[in-house]
Amino acid sequence: MEKVNLRFITMMLCLLVSTLLFPKTTLAASIPSAPTDFSATAESSSEIYLDWDSVNNATSYQVYRSTSSSGTYSKIATTTSTQYTNTNLSSDTTYYYKILALNSAGESPYSSKKYATTDESDDSDESDSLSAPEDLNVTAEGPDEIYLDWDSVSDATSYQVYRSTSSSGTYSKIATTTSSKYTNTNLSSDTTYYYKVLAVNSTGKSDYSSKEYATTDESDESDDSDESDSLSAPEDLTATAEGPNEIYLDWDSVSDATSYQVYRSTSSSGTYSKIATTTSSKYTNTNLSPDTTYYYKVLAVDSTGKSDYSSKEHATTDESDDLSAPNDLSATVESSSEIYLKWDSVSDAKSYYVYRSTDSSGTYSKIATTTSSNYTNTSLSADTTYYYKVRAVNSSGDTSDYSSRADAKTSKSGTTTPPSDPTSEIKSERLAGNDMYATSVEVSKAGWNTSYYAIIVSGEVFSDALCSAPLAQKYNSPLLLTTKASLNAQTKLELSRLKTKNVIIIGGTGVVSSAVEQSIKDMGIEVSRIAGKDLYETSIKIAEAMGDSDQAVVACGVSFPDALSIAPIATMKGMPIILTPKDTLPENIKNYLLKNVQSTYVVGGTGVISENVFKQLPSPKRLSGINRYETNVSIIKEFANELDFSTCYISTGEYFTDALSGSALASLTNSPVILVSDPVDQSTINFFRSKASSIEKEVVFGGTVIVPESILTSLHGSSNGSDAPSTPTNITATTASASQINLTWDSVSGATSYYVYGATSSSGTYTHLATVTTTGYINTGLWADTTYYYKVQAVNNTGSSPYSDVYSAKTDN
Numbered sequence: 001m002e003k004v005n006l007r008f009i010t011m012m013l014c015l016l017v018s019t020l021l022f023p024k025t026t027l028a029a030s031i032p033s034a035p036t037d038f039s040a041t042a043e044s045s046s047e048i049y050l051d052w053d054s055v056n057n058a059t060s061y062q063v064y065r066s067t068s069s070s071g072t073y074s075k076i077a078t079t080t081s082t083q084y085t086n087t088n089l090s091s092d093t094t095y096y097y098k099i100l101a102l103n104s105a106g107e108s109p110y111s112s113k114k115y116a117t118t119d120e121s122d123d124s125d126e127s128d129s130l131s132a133p134e135d136l137n138v139t140a141e142g143p144d145e146i147y148l149d150w151d152s153v154s155d156a157t158s159y160q161v162y163r164s165t166s167s168s169g170t171y172s173k174i175a176t177t178t179s180s181k182y183t184n185t186n187l188s189s190d191t192t193y194y195y196k197v198l199a200v201n202s203t204g205k206s207d208y209s210s211k212e213y214a215t216t217d218e219s220d221e222s223d224d225s226d227e228s229d230s231l232s233a234p235e236d237l238t239a240t241a242e243g244p245n246e247i248y249l250d251w252d253s254v255s256d257a258t259s260y261q262v263y264r265s266t267s268s269s270g271t272y273s274k275i276a277t278t279t280s281s282k283y284t285n286t287n288l289s290p291d292t293t294y295y296y297k298v299l300a301v302d303s304t305g306k307s308d309y310s311s312k313e314h315a316t317t318d319e320s321d322d323l324s325a326p327n328d329l330s331a332t333v334e335s336s337s338e339i340y341l342k343w344d345s346v347s348d349a350k351s352y353y354v355y356r357s358t359d360s361s362g363t364y365s366k367i368a369t370t371t372s373s374n375y376t377n378t379s380l381s382a383d384t385t386y387y388y389k390v391r392a393v394n395s396s397g398d399t400s401d402y403s404s405r406a407d408a409k410t411s412k413s414g415t416t417t418p419p420s421d422p423t424s425e426i427k428s429e430r431l432a433g434n435d436m437y438a439t440s441v442e443v444s445k446a447g448w449n450t451s452y453y454a455i456i457v458s459g460e461v462f463s464d465a466l467c468s469a470p471l472a473q474k475y476n477s478p479l480l481l482t483t484k485a486s487l488n489a490q491t492k493l494e495l496s497r498l499k500t501k502n503v504i505i506i507g508g509t510g511v512v513s514s515a516v517e518q519s520i521k522d523m524g525i526e527v528s529r530i531a532g533k534d535l536y537e538t539s540i541k542i543a544e545a546m547g548d549s550d551q552a553v554v555a556c557g558v559s560f561p562d563a564l565s566i567a568p569i570a571t572m573k574g575m576p577i578i579l580t581p582k583d584t585l586p587e588n589i590k591n592y593l594l595k596n597v598q599s600t601y602v603v604g605g606t607g608v609i610s611e612n613v614f615k616q617l618p619s620p621k622r623l624s625g626i627n628r629y630e631t632n633v634s635i636i637k638e639f640a641n642e643l644d645f646s647t648c649y650i651s652t653g654e655y656f657t658d659a660l661s662g663s664a665l666a667s668l669t670n671s672p673v674i675l676v677s678d679p680v681d682q683s684t685i686n687f688f689r690s691k692a693s694s695i696e697k698e699v700v701f702g703g704t705v706i707v708p709e710s711i712l713t714s715l716h717g718s719s720n721g722s723d724a725p726s727t728p729t730n731i732t733a734t735t736a737s738a739s740q741i742n743l744t745w746d747s748v749s750g751a752t753s754y755y756v757y758g759a760t761s762s763s764g765t766y767t768h769l770a771t772v773t774t775t776g777y778i779n780t781g782l783w784a785d786t787t788y789y790y791k792v793q794a795v796n797n798t799g800s801s802p803y804s805d806v807y808s809a810k811t812d813n
Contacts, residue, residue, distance in 0.1 A: 032103050036111065038050070046089045060101075062102060071096070073096070130200075138213060143189035167211060193216070258303065263309070272295070291316065292317050297310050298310045329390055335689075351393045427698070436658065439657070444494055444665075445494070447668055457506045460511075469667070471545060477664070492523070536579050539579040558581070569643075582613070585612075629653060648691070651700075652707055676711050731744070753771050
């Protein structure tokens with residue numbers, strides 16, 4: 001019996017010791033967790049790029065693939081990297097992936113499944129394809145940097161840089177850049193890296209360039225060398241602008257230096273690219289942009305190596321004395337009677353003259369003056385080639401040189417029977433609830449069966465909410481609305497239906513209260529909040545949460561329509577929307593943009609974002625129109641090649657909530673959101689009808705109170721325009737008193753009513769003043785001694801006429 005007890009005691013002691021030495025939690029903790037933030041992105045018709053977050057304690061990862069979500073997953077690779085490019089795939093095919101992490105203790109659970117569909121194979125004529133970058137040069141710049149440059153490719157909008165540590169190994173994408181040069185930093189010393197580059201534009205990607213390699217220098221960590229033998233950094237660097245296109249640099253020469261390398265950036269903390277090697281202690285940097293700040297640093301070189309960098313210095317090139325000619329003029333056929341023109345906006349231009357000819361070498365006649373950088377030429381002959389050029393005009397009336405010529409040929413018109421109305425074939429649906437909150441729920445139901453994440457924004461305050469749509473794209477989540485004080489009941493039900501696990505609230509407690517946050521937590525949902533001290537800082541915090549993007553949208557923070565127009569496109573392209581005041585660029589916004597962004601789209605005219613702000617932005621391009629609806633059309637046309645018009649979403653431009661919720665849904669199919677008014681702006685009607693042959697379905701956000709059926713009738717109208725009324729003529733504007741102006745015009749055959757628009761400047765925003773059934777209108781309640789401008793449209797049940805000419809009158813003093 002004593003032996004049995006002794007044996008039992010011995011076993012218990014062993015068990016106790018093993019438990020103390022090897023607790024269960026310690027063993028379990030050594031097995032890696034499942035990879036998170038996994039994404040799959042189609043890179044071409046034969047490649048899909050995968051990446052995921054690094055897992056603590058993982059030594060490698062296994063990649064599994066299937067051709068159906070619930071099918072058999074086969075292991076296709078084991079990698080020590082957190083990214084993998086799957087090559088040699090079939091075109092236009094959907095592939096599903098999952099990842100697990102490994103170490104010596106075992107395997108993690110699988111990650112969530114992700115999928116991507118390879119691009120369709122491009123069988124078009126080879127002459128239309130993008131050529132591969134040539135003359136790739138790779139040069140080691142030290143123990144941790146390699147500098148790449150290559151010949152620019154015609155029509156390329158950006159380049160993707162790939163790297164490997166062996167010639168035949170896996171090449172991972174490390175950067176996307178709009179420049180034909182790139183400096184790869186933070187490398188290991190004395191290591192060989194291999195590179196290849198491809199070109200990208202809206203139609204696809206080129207083949208890879210040839211492979212090139214370089215070996216980083218050995219790291220100089222020796223403390224035995226005399227410090228006096230090291231090369232000192234250049235001192236007294238100065239940078240001086242020599243005009244609108246040149247900056248002159250000089251610095252003190254360095255003893256024993258055989259040459260100097262000059263580096264430049266467009267922001268103090270940005271990436272510095274080597275632009276020159278010189279044996280002189282001075283250098284003139286030419287071919288620069290006017291009124292632009294450039295930052296420089298210099299290092300010295302001898303046979304033993306390189307010095308540290310000099311201090312940074314900067315200079316701003318002078319403003320150009322001459323008005324530049326418009327660049328990138330393009331002409332696109334819209335129908336048998338319309339051609340759409342667009343060009344790059346010109347700094348300091350107040351308007352543009354548009355010229356046309358039917359012979360490339362013939363006489364060009366001025367056909368229009370416009371304040372926008374686009375123009376639709378209507379009432380053209382079918383099957384006819386037209387040639388165009390454009391000049392910029394400043395406030396003094398000075399004109400630029402002509403732009404380069406662009407031409408387009410209108411499509412053929414039917415010869416035997418009138419063309420059928422393509423709008424009659426468009427299917428129409430509505431996503432609507434009994435209020436804005438219910439409508440956002442219906443939008444969510446249309447796009448998501450379940451969603452791990454959801455974005456919650458205020459339905460009452462637009463400023464913070466405007467920037468949230470691109471964040472929803474990152475998490476592939478719907479965007480839902482709530483009131484400030486309490487969680488909306490329908491939104492709460494939708495979170496349950498979606499089986500949401502994580503909610504991100506946009507804005508501080510002054511916008512969405514702590515009570516709303518607690519209600520969501522009480523549902524067992526994890527909650528985080530993105531908020532800054534004001535709407536501008538909130539927009540930066542949302543951008544930071546989205547991650548890296550070399551492009552951004554800049555919009556006015558005190559009005560919603562312009563930002564609303566670009567929200568679905570920004571969402572589709574993963575571009576953050578940064579808000580700014582009209583006349584000043586806050587320092588924190590300026591610093592964020594200069595540090596993180598290479599180019600910006602500015603939405604709205606100078607009435608919402610001034611030229612002062614515009615000039616401080618990185619590579620800005622303005623997208624605008626004379627009102628919010630023309631701006632909406634201008635934005636959609638700018639990105640038309642990247643949009644799928646088979647489904648078009650329609651939303652009111654008078655309120656922000658429906659279009660904002662719909663932006664996340666529209667981005668899933670790269671569809672545009674068209675903003676409408678009542679009455680519908682003529683620019684919207686013209687654009688919708690020009691795209692009617694491509695539209696299979698229209699989806700309206702909101703009920704008939706928000707978007708009446710009459711709006712859809714106006715959009716559809718008559719595609720050939722034969723029944724639409726003609727433009728009103730013989731308009732007179734007569735001053736009646738210090739507060740009244742009377743308008744009259746000739747009756748238009750077939751018109752049932754007239755739209756009257758007014759503005760306080762000829763090129764300003766025109767507001768719809770009235771709809772009348774007579775040929776006159778009395779405008780009262782005006783300011784004394786003020787000039788008012790007017791234009792009129794004729795309307796019937798098939799649509800509206802073009803605008804009349806602008807007429808003005810000045811009230812008495």
